[in-house]
Amino acid sequence: MxxxxxxxxxxxxxxxxxxxxxxxxxxxxxxxxxxxxxxxxxxxxxxxxxxxxxxxxxxxxxxxxxxxxxxxxxxxxxxxxxxxxxxxxxxxxxxxxxxxxxxxxxxxxxxxxxxxxxxxxxxxxxxxxxxxxxxxAPRFGWRGLSVDVARHFLPVDSLKVVIGLMAHYKLNVLHLHLTDDQGWRLHVPSRPHLARKSSGTSVGGDPGGYYTPTDFGDLVQYAAVRGITVVPEIDVPGHVNAATHAYGELTPDGVPTDAYTGIEVGFSRLYADLPATSEFLRAVFDDVATMTPGEYVHIGGDEVLTMDHDEYARLVAQAAAAVRAAGKKVVGWQEIATTPLEPGTVVQYWDTRVEAAPFVAAAHAGAKLLMSPGSKAYLDMKYDEHTELGLEWAGHIELRDAYEWEPTTLIDGVPADAVIGVEAAVWTETIRDLDGLTTMLLPRLAAVAEVAWTAPERRDWEDFRTRVAHHSDLWNRIGLRWYASPQVDWRSATRR
Structure with a gap:
């Protein structure tokens, strides 16, 4: 073996x-x-x-x-x-x-x-x-990778390389974080100024960009041939500065917000009582659903720090209703578990520092849990203190850290059958291009992929680190940058 x-x-x-x-x-x-x-x-x-x-x-x-x-x-x-x-x-x-x-x-x-x-x-x-x-056969039906193209834009050709890597490790969901404070990356026909006015910026003032419906359709088809479904994320009701920069009617005074190129979170928001808000959500999610043949659309819902919980719950409900009205199922970050959810809603768990009660209650009410723990599956975390790229808020994640964890025991009280799958995530505050992205993904993406695919009794760290060493030859031959983890003897690999 x-x-x-x-x-x-x-x-x-x-x-x-x-x-x-x-x-x-x-x-x-x-x-x-x-x-x-x-x-x-x-x-x-x-x-x-x-x-x-x-x-x-x-x-x-x-x-x-x-x-x-x-x-x-x-x-x-x-x-x-x-x-x-x-x-x-x-x-x-x-x-x-x-x-x-x-x-x-x-x-x-x-x-x-x-x-x-x-x-x-x-x-x-x-x-x-x-x-x-x-x-x-796989253990979980949802084996994903979330890629943030809002903080830094990645062109279609770069995403196709990522899709190829995902297929190589039998991942089957590409979750695209298309919108955030720093940029809006998808042309939405009903709201054209989102791309026209809010796509040109990235973190640090780097160039931006956006996908046309044709670009997006090309990505969806390219992924589908390789067994991968694209799940688009329109992040609301926070992380919306790109939206409020494009459309002033989404702000109380009607004045568009300034463009933002920093990396702080939690300051931007929608307003439940503004007449423009519900129509904005309806139109945007309807357009996105039309471009999406997959079952799911992601509504975001994370890190909303400047509104009370009642208003947050109202806005989550509006976004979820818009997605369902467009014929899709709802996915959202873990914060939505604090609001009433329809059965079948997928809650994406990411912050292991919070209490478990909302997730237990949501699971028993019929929600499904998608496991993306920041301390294991956030592949923009630094490998160690010497890593040039990445953040450290969830700690350092070496290859073994990304490999040795069990999705069904992360949250005490959540039944194993409520866990729908596993998704790695990579955020791009510090990642500016494909080389940076693959450096953070490889070899850790292979580790998370095995957690998602292989039964726990067949996973073994010593065996995995020997097997993954063989993959460096392929990465080199197709010109990918990757991190030579000291936990693997890469020299021992025979050429493949």
């Missing part, structure tokens, strides 16, 4: 000694001639070709059972041999062929990613996959 270097660790893995499957000039990816499978065949050929340097052909045929030197991808919804869950897959590698079977296209993507991870480089320039059978 260890020498294969698979992250996250699969549920079952049986290796065999002897010959391997060699990826060569004649290797082809074979899929049935169905539109959903054709896209995955092309993706598989691209992913494997980027690793091996081979131009891998895709063939569309349902007559490939006996063929050799093929990578066969199949969706079999009623396969009784698969583990439970929509994302389950089976990968069987023999010297003659590779068979990947899954119930869904998402499961098939996971199988291809696993195959990519087990490929080994031969001395003659070819690539081989050891003979193995892997049966696998």
């Amino acid at each position: 260890t020498q294969l270097g698979i992250v996250p660790r699969p549920a079952r893995c049986e290796t065999q000694d002897g010959a391997a499957f060699v990826v060569g000039e004649s290797t082809t990816v074979v899929v049935d001639p169905r539109p959903d499978l054709i896209a995955h065949g092309v993706l598989a050929a691209d992913l494997l070709g980027r690793v091996t340097g081979q131009a891998i052909e895709v063939r569309y045929s349902d007559e490939a059972r006996g063929a050799r030197d093929v990578i066969r991808l199949r969706i079999v919804a009623d396969d009784p041999g698969l583990l439970e869950g929509d994302e389950a897959y089976r990968l069987v590698v023999t010297p003659q062929r590779v068979e990947a079977v899954a119930r869904t296209s998402e499961g098939l993507t996971h199988a291809v990613v696993t195959l990519r991870q087990v490929l080994e480089h031969n001395g003659d320039g070819s690539w081989r996959a050891p003979c193995v059978r892997i049966d696998d």
Whole structure:
């Protein structure tokens, strides 16, 4: 198991000694001639070709059972041999062929990613996959990464790199923090001044930017092909200075606020009694929902320090109602648990310093908990006191810290079945570009991904740190910056 270097660790893995499957000039990816499978065949050929340097052909045929030197991808919804869950897959590698079977296209993507991870480089320039059978399925259905593009804007191409990393570690939700005091990053047709007036700034006066609906649709589609759903966040009723800078009617005196490029929080707010507020929430969330094929829209709700609780609860209710009216389900930061919530609302837990009672009550009332503890999963925290980027309010997070925690025991009194999943987060007060982002993500993103995917009884720190060492070669080959944690012997990794 260890020498294969698979992250996250699969549920079952049986290796065999002897010959391997060699990826060569004649290797082809074979899929049935169905539109959903054709896209995955092309993706598989691209992913494997980027690793091996081979131009891998895709063939569309349902007559490939006996063929050799093929990578066969199949969706079999009623396969009784698969583990439970929509994302389950089976990968069987023999010297003659590779068979990947899954119930869904998402499961098939996971199988291809696993195959990519087990490929080994031969001395003659070819690539081989050891003979193995892997049966696998995730522990949690929500395995996410939240990326703050409001403090510093990240262009579409940078986010596509992040999406590729997420797929490599079988994460399936990209949560985009699109709005904050420092900038508004999505063009909303009903409120065009949000992007026109409030997208040009970032922390420290750095340049800003925004995504057009076409940009956003491109990201959503790019992610979907890789099994990832985009969840957009419009943060209200606090963190709204970009909104009040664009639209003065959201302030009591009708005067737009000044642009803000600092990093303080908690000072900006909406006003429940202003006539413009409810219509603003309705229109913005309706537009965002229209651009979002996924089930969820995130309403924020965190760090509102300048209003009383009753008004806060009214504004949360207005935002949640707007999301539901637009046909989506509601996600919000943990503070919304102090307000009445509809069953099924997802509460994102981040600050472990607060009392547990609101989360216990929310869970028993039908809410779901998404675990993003700042001391474990906030990947903008410094690795140690010498790290140039990042913050320290939640402490330092080394690789082992990001790996050794259990989502279902974080909050005493919250039932395990109320935990919907795990989400890492990276905030960009100090992160200005893709290099900075990947430096903070890698290798810790792999650790959080294993917490989200792998059952606790199969997680082991010593085994993980050996497996993750193999991944540095891929990061280097695709030109990513990463942090060489002293907790891992990176030199011991064989080339993959």
